[in-house]
Amino acid sequence: MRFLPATKAIPKEMLPIVDKPTIQYVVEEAVESGLKDVTFVTSSSKNAIEDHFDYDYRLEHKLQEQGKHELLKVVQEITRMITVSSIRQKEPLGLGHAILITKTLIGDEPFAVFLGDDIIVGEVPCMKQLLGVYETHQASVLAVQEVPEEAISRYGVVAVEPVEPGDDRLFTVKDVVEKPPPEKAPSNLAVIGRYVLTPTVFEFLEKTKPGVGGEIQLTDGLRSLIEKEPVYAYRFQGSRYDAGNKLEYLMATVDFALQRKDLGEQFRAYLKDLKL
Numbered sequence: 257m258r259f260l261p262a263t264k265a266i267p268k269e270m271l272p273i274v275d276k277p278t279i280q281y282v283v284e285e286a287v288e289s290g291l292k293d294v295t296f297v298t299s300s301s302k303n304a305i306e307d308h309f310d311y312d313y314r315l316e317h318k319l320q321e322q323g324k325h326e327l328l329k330v331v332q333e334i335t336r337m338i339t340v341s342s343i344r345q346k347e348p349l350g351l352g353h354a355i356l357i358t359k360t361l362i363g364d365e366p367f368a369v370f371l372g373d374d375i376i377v378g379e380v381p382c383m384k385q386l387l388g389v390y391e392t393h394q395a396s397v398l399a400v401q402e403v404p405e406e407a408i409s410r411y412g413v414v415a416v417e418p419v420e421p422g423d424d425r426l427f428t429v430k431d432v433v434e435k436p437p438p439e440k441a442p443s444n445l446a447v448i449g450r451y452v453l454t455p456t457v458f459e460f461l462e463k464t465k466p467g468v469g470g471e472i473q474l475t476d477g478l479r480s481l482i483e484k485e486p487v488y489a490y491r492f493q494g495s496r497y498d499a500g501n502k503l504e505y506l507m508a509t510v511d512f513a514l515q516r517k518d519l520g521e522q523f524r525a526y527l528k529d530l531k532l
Contacts, residue, residue: 258502267302268500269372273509274516278499279305280334281375287337289383291368295361296342297354306342311335350471355453356461364455366390371449375508378494382450385492389426390452395486398429398478399450401496405438408446412475414489415442429487434475445489447475448496457481 259268269279286294296305312331319328341361345354355369368383376382376399386397400414412434416427433442451474460480464472481487497508510527514520 258500259505266304269302270304270308271499271505273375273499273505274512274519277308278375279372280308282370282372283309283338285376285381285383286368286370288381289368289387291383292338294338294340295358296340297345297358298342299345299348306340309334309338309340348471349466350469350473352461352464352472352474352477355474355477356458356472359455359458362455362458366396366452366454369449369451369453373498373500374449375497375499376448376450376492376494377497378492380493382492382494382496383452386450386452386490389488389490393486393488395488396454396457396478396481397452397488397490398432399448399492400427400445400489401448401491402444403446405444408438408441408444409435411435411446411448413441413443414445414447416445416489419488425491427489427491429478429482429489431482432475432478434473445491447489448492450492454481454485456485460484 259271262268262271269282270277272278273281283294294309296302298305312335316328316331319325319331343357343361345357351371358367368387370383378385382399386399389397398414400416403411412432413436414427414429415431415433416429418424419426419428427445431442432447433440436442457477461472461474461477463480464476466472467476478487497511498504499508513523516523
């Protein structure tokens, strides 16, 4: 709703940052983390997401005919980067429900979850960092980030203990509280849109009762999971943009444009000349 009227006809995940839709940055992180099979949980209004990663014969043929080989290569790379499946969430019943309906596709395997609003950049992809923790501990891992007090009520917040004394990166999760007021928050570590989850979480999501708005919250499933097996939180290294927030979307657009070899120098000069 925050990006209306732009999102009246297209999904917010398809809004471009420079010349790539937001969701492509997320998928590229998955690929750079070694993941190739991607399942999109979509709704009837989000066919454009699946279409973006699908083969488009007419477009490729037209680019070939016009001799636009560089653009053709870019388009072909999008199609080839992942194997796509998708499943429809018929009603917006929460993140927990969105994950639960993938159970038949995921099966009895650990899996990664990416939220399409969150773009995270760093030397090592955020998901690759989480997968490293999973490989060592064979347990679910949540990406967390320190957030200012005024922002705490927008997130799920974890109560944690360091795995090793003095370690400020890896924690054992003791509890997860959904959108607490700052004075009741167990810490300032907020759960960000990256997770590695064991299939055990499905067992608890199936038992989770809908809460406010009829939604099944992942937070509730995680609280039950913690009682059965270890869950870790990892304070990832990198910069995160909430592309569902107008200001951070603009910040991401500026930062990514400045990093481009074909745009950065001219764009930087333009910004310096602005009379602000």
